[in-house]
Amino acid sequence: MTIVDKPAVADRKKPRLLPALARTARILALLFATTIFFLPILGSLLTSVRTVGDILRNGGWSIPNPFSPENFIGAAVGLAPYLKASTIVTLPSIMGVLLVASMASYAISRLRFSGRMVVFFTLITLSFVPVQVQLIPIFSLFNAIGLYDTYLAIIIVQIMRHIPFAVLVLTSFFNTVPAELREAARVDGASEWTVYWRIFIPIGRPAFVALLVLEFTWIWNDLLWGLVLVQSNDKRPVTVGILNFQGEHTVAWPLIAAGAVVAALPTVMVFLLFQKHFIRGMTMGAVKG
Amino acid sequence: MARAQIIPWLFLAPALLIYAGFGGLPIIQSLVLSFFDQTGIGTPATFIGLKNYTDLVQDSYFQGAFVNTLIWMVSFVIVVPALATLLAVLLNSNSWFSAICKTLLFLPIALSFSVVGIVWQWIYQPKIGLLDQALEAMGLGDFIQQWLGPDLGLASVIVASAWMQTSFSIIVLLAGLSGISRELVEAARVDGANAWTMFWRVTLPLLRPAMMIVVSSALIGALQSTEIVMTMTQGGPFGRTDVLGYRMYIETFWNYRFGYGAAIGVVITAMTATFVVPYLRRMISLQERDLK
Numbered sequence: 001m002t003i004v005d006k007p008a009v010a011d012r013k014k015p016r017l018l019p020a021l022a023r024t025a026r027i028l029a030l031l032f033a034t035t036i037f038f039l040p041i042l043g044s045l046l047t048s049v050r051t052v053g054d055i056l057r058n059g060g061w062s063i064p065n066p067f068s069p070e071n072f073i074g075a076a077v078g079l080a081p082y083l084k085a086s087t088i089v090t091l092p093s094i095m096g097v098l099l100v101a102s103m104a105s106y107a108i109s110r111l112r113f114s115g116r117m118v119v120f121f122t123l124i125t126l127s128f129v130p131v132q133v134q135l136i137p138i139f140s141l142f143n144a145i146g147l148y149d150t151y152l153a154i155i156i157v158q159i160m161r162h163i164p165f166a167v168l169v170l171t172s173f174f175n176t177v178p179a180e181l182r183e184a185a186r187v188d189g190a191s192e193w194t195v196y197w198r199i200f201i202p203i204g205r206p207a208f209v210a211l212l213v214l215e216f217t218w219i220w221n222d223l224l225w226g227l228v229l230v231q232s233n234d235k236r237p238v239t240v241g242i243l244n245f246q247g248e249h250t251v252a253w254p255l256i257a258a259g260a261v262v263a264a265l266p267t268v269m270v271f272l273l274f275q276k277h278f279i280r281g282m283t284m285g286a287v288k289g
Numbered sequence: 290m291a292r293a294q295i296i297p298w299l300f301l302a303p304a305l306l307i308y309a310g311f312g313g314l315p316i317i318q319s320l321v322l323s324f325f326d327q328t329g330i331g332t333p334a335t336f337i338g339l340k341n342y343t344d345l346v347q348d349s350y351f352q353g354a355f356v357n358t359l360i361w362m363v364s365f366v367i368v369v370p371a372l373a374t375l376l377a378v379l380l381n382s383n384s385w386f387s388a389i390c391k392t393l394l395f396l397p398i399a400l401s402f403s404v405v406g407i408v409w410q411w412i413y414q415p416k417i418g419l420l421d422q423a424l425e426a427m428g429l430g431d432f433i434q435q436w437l438g439p440d441l442g443l444a445s446v447i448v449a450s451a452w453m454q455t456s457f458s459i460i461v462l463l464a465g466l467s468g469i470s471r472e473l474v475e476a477a478r479v480d481g482a483n484a485w486t487m488f489w490r491v492t493l494p495l496l497r498p499a500m501m502i503v504v505s506s507a508l509i510g511a512l513q514s515t516e517i518v519m520t521m522t523q524g525g526p527f528g529r530t531d532v533l534g535y536r537m538y539i540e541t542f543w544n545y546r547f548g549y550g551a552a553i554g555v556v557i558t559a560m561t562a563t564f565v566v567p568y569l570r571r572m573i574s575l576q577e578r579d580l581k
Contacts, residue, residue: 037452043412103303103304119301126308130513131513133319135538171576223401223516268400283461
């Protein structure tokens with residue numbers, strides 16, 4: 001129930017009419033707003049199953065005639081190498097972020113040492129650093145050490161960029177785990193590593209799933225690093241690939257729209273399947289800038 | 290005792306070393322580089338003091354990008370929180386209808402700037418584009434504009450970007466709304482407050498923490514916007530949609546003016562810092578309580 005759709009109860013003679021009216025108004029407003037908001041996606045989906053001739057004859061909003069799903073074959077074939085590159089970069093990046101961030105979070109949340117707060121607050125602050133102030137030196141560094149135009153370059157940078165946010169989320173989560181759990185294990189002779197690996201990693205599952213979904217989306221969708229750190233076409237992520245694809249098919253809008261759908265599919269599927277985790281991750285701890 | 294002090298740092302080492310080496314050091318290097326004249330990599334750099342910065346002030350391309358970025362920030366701060374609040378309040382219910390609307394409204398945050406850029410380019414395409422076609426179909430053909438032209442280009446790109454930003458802001462505000470205690474709302478209603486008063490006097494003040502995140506993120510998002518310009522207009526026509534982040538990219542990777550690009554990066558960072566401080570302060574006070 002919202003606050004809005006329950007108006008004042010002062011008038012006792014007609015208690016039913018006003019709430020019903022308010023509820024209808026709310027639903028209509030929501031329906032209107034959602035439709036407007038969703039039109040760009042709907043329009044692109046419609047375009048992706050058309051022919052160019054159909055657009056010229058019937059415009060972009062009619063029922064596609066002829067229905068041409070074969071655009072997706074062209075798009076999938078054209079984008080396949082880029083999708084592969086995105087996968088090769090994204091999966092190790094996520095694993096790397098989760099591993100090093102969870103280790104750091106365990107120390108910050110559970111171990112008492114001087115400098116703990118400083119480390120944590122420094123990391124939080126770093127999550128706001130704009131890429132623009134890291135771009136040039138990182139580019140130069142990878143050129144100097146021979147990692148330019150390798151998957152590894154992007155993977156390292158993605159891990160670096162996402163450490164602060166992951167530490168924030170995982171620290172908040174580990175803070176909610178009862179302290180007795182670690183203490184009991186320690187009394188039984190377990191090392192800190194065992195406590196971390198055997199207790200906190202399994203217990204952190206909800207936070208890991210939420211982060212996994214978010215990091216997948218963010219890393220997969222990154223454009224800038226894929227543009228700056230690699231040059232060979234077969235190493236470029238799909239975010240760069242779809243722009244190349246657009247360049248090759250300048251006015252073939254149905255094919256380009258199908259390409260956009262194919263490029264967006266992995267993250268959209270993950271979002272639709274794990275929406276709850278996605279939102280929990282976003283609201284847990286803090287929010288990416 | 291010494292051992293107990295080392296173990297935490299062993300846990301922190303991988304994260305700290307990766308960040309320090311590949312993230313922290315580059316920040317310092319950018320700052321240093323901004324006082325040098327360097328063209329591309331592998332060429333010698335000459336120390337020129339503040340010249341990059343004094344050049345920036347006189348550079349008409351930079352000035353244009355700066356003004357556009359400010360316009361972007363102002364538009365975001367006005368439009369995004371208002372729109373997102375309205376939608377969040379409408380959505381704040383557990384019905385199946387709300388659930389469907391939420392999924393559709395949240396969807397843009399799963400999209401990349403590349404995809405969003407392409408989708409909106411197609412919307413704004415002259416004549417055959419989705420917007421012109423829709424206006425034509427509704428008999429509003431007179432309202433058709435050159436959406437990505439010199440006059441409206443910036444506004445059109447901002448709309449596309451606001452579409453994504455609003456999506457994200459709704460999520461934050463809904464989380465804020467779900468944290469508002471029902472008792473408080475009930476109490477206000479018993480006291481005879483109507484919906485309007487309740488929104489302004491009860492809901493909105495209680496939403497302040499979430500609203501702060503929304504406003505800060507909108508400012509930062511606007512300030513750092515780069516990719517959406519890159520994918521939609523490349524700053525054109527005539528630099529009318531150019532922004533600071535994109536200028537930095539062009540000066541660096543197209544004009545190979547590394548020192549100059551670094552100076553723009555430093556400007557963006559300094560501006561970000563001023564908007565992040567209040568947000569950061571609040572986050573830190575919250576976390577401090579948790580970490581005790």
